[in-house]
């Protein structure tokens with residue numbers, strides 16, 4: 001990604017195709033990423049949405065999307081994309097629409113759908129080689145229902161259903177689950193690294209078949225931080241190595257931004273209310289060390 | 304062309320003649336033969352449609368609705384557990400106002416799990432916004448699918464239609480079926496008009512968006528309801544047109560030997576042919592009995608029932624379903640429809656045929672006798688659950704095997 005590309009993205013964003021004035025929270029990292037992605041995927045798309053925060057983007061009679069939209073339900077957005085794709089293919093092959101009227105089905109869901117309720121529908125869509133783009137904004141919990149833990153919640157994070165000691169499970173590795181299906185493309189990304197994100201969106205758009213953009217979405221409301229700190233927290237997620245930026249294509253995984261010197265994990269954790277119990281009233285050295293170890297262990301396998 | 308067809312192949316023929324574009328499918332007994340038949344036709348290029356096997360009925364119905372929302376003619380089929388698995392999306396499709404036809408092959412619901420038919424599956428969908436047509440013969444299955452598309456796609460309706468047939472009794476029974484020609488069908492069913500259900504590059508639309516507030520929500524829910532009510536009138540027009548084109552009637556309610564009948568059976572589906580047989584025997588005996596069989600269940604043909612039942616002495620409503628803690632669903636709905644009548648008949652409620660349990664000729668005769676007594680004495684018996692002493696004995700036998708020894712009731 002060149003500086004010029006970034007500049008172009010930035011310029012486009014000033015007359016952002018995706019409209020403003022949505023009911024999303026201030027400082028929503030998911031919405032930040034969506035703006036950048038939408039700049040590139042454009043309006044010849046049908047966004048197929050599952051229940052979650054972003055469902056409220058389109059509330060009758062308003063929508064920020066200059067392209068099309070179909071809300072489905074929590075479990076089945078990929079199946080909705082299948083129906084749209086199949087129908088468009090039928091219309092094209094029977095000459096009932098012109099090729100320039102074709103569109104890309106784009107699934108837009110949170111982690112609750114992507115890692116959990118919708119995983120079976122997703123896996124099957126990949127099996128079928130569905131030509132679609134999946135955008136998961138991963139806010140690491142069931143955001144729309146008040147941020148209960150999901151399969152994407154990191155160890156130790158307090159959520160509405162892990163209020164005392166934090167989440168006892170381990171964040172599910174959706175990137176690897178997707179990659180194991182050998183789809184066209186899988187990438188992790190984050191809105192606070194716009195150059196990396198833009199390059200991945202373009203790469204995804206250049207391919208056909210099942211494609212995932214798994215975007216970490218710093219969530220002021222669910223994670224407990226001031227909206228103004230969203231960019232800082234997003235950057236730290238990458239610099240601490242907690243959120244590795246990588247991509248899968250042609251059977252190989254590549255890291256796209258390897259932090260040269262990783263910042264200590266606790267620098268990321270202590271900014272967020274969901275991890276405050278690890279620092280006050282007394283510092284929990286054991287748990288902090290364990291969290292650091294998880295990250296170190298991950299990177300020790302990456303050259 | 305006249306051919307021996309199972310109910311399942313009649314359903315497949317209906318879809319084929321409707322020249323459907325898209326077939327999202329998933330297997331389940333006793334429906335599977337429908338999708339196997341269609342898959343073979345697609346593979347042999349006898350049907351120019353795309354068939355996609357989804358990984359569940361929830362996804363299948365989602366894909367069906369999404370494709371209809373994109374602007375193609377869609378057919379899908381399921382049964383029992385599959386229909387319930389898709390339930391969330393049935394409501395959605397009706398709310399999206401996507402016209403398509405879903406065939407349900409009725410089968411009793413788990414638990415306990417069984418393969419044989421009753422109507423609890425299809426009645427679980429009665430409030431979903433899908434219009435419902437219920438068939439009793441293989442011919443009706445084919446006809447119902449064609450009629451279903453006309454009804455669903457009518458611009459005054461725009462709601463999905465469910466066509467129901469009973470598992471085993473109809474799905475696997477071969478009957479002679481008249482298969483109309485493609486030209487005949489084209490004259491009756493025009494090409495698919497997507498109306499406002501369309502996704503096209505350059506013409507952005509948002510479908511199925513959220514609403515805020517009960518007022519807006521109510522508005523859209525009422526719209527669907529009013530469209531369903533309007534569908535009664537539209538159905539009458541279409542069924543008259545159907546008769547003109549094909550020479551066969553498909554009225555909202557089938558009447559059998561009703562003209563002078565003072566006692567009537569009311570029941571749905573293929574088991575009604577058993578009632579028909581009983582009516583003939585009772586007529587041979589000089590009893591004035593008849594049968595009403597609703598084909599149209601949603602919208603509920605209340606006025607037609609009122610017209611057909613006002614002034615009659617008594618009715619035996621036979622429900623092949625059980626609303627636990629209430630009783631028969633059709634009985635409840637019929638009672639509500641008839642309540643405003645000055646001279647309403649005595650209604651006696653029977654639940655039978657659950658999980659494919661037979662309803663015997665003797666039971667039909669006994670029902671008529673019981674209704675007649677209720678009419679004479681004015682004392683209406685409580686709802687009856689059909690079950691015989693010998694069935695009880697055989698269950699006791701099974702319980703003895705299961706538990707070492709049978710427990711007393």
Ligand SMILES: Cc1ncc(C[n+]2csc(CCOP(=O)(O)OP(=O)(O)O)c2C)c(N)n1
Nearest residue numbers: 051052053074110111112113141142143144
């Ligand atoms: C079948 C079903 N179960 C539960 C819900 C309630 N619900 C709505 S949104 C949501 C959370 C979704 O979480 P996620 O996918 O992470 O998206 P987010 O809310 O974080 O944007 C839940 C549980 C629902 N809409 N449908």
Ligand code: SF4
Nearest residue numbers: 025028053143219221
């Ligand atoms: S809860 Fe989090 S993910 Fe949802 S809109 Fe608010 S900031 Fe964004």
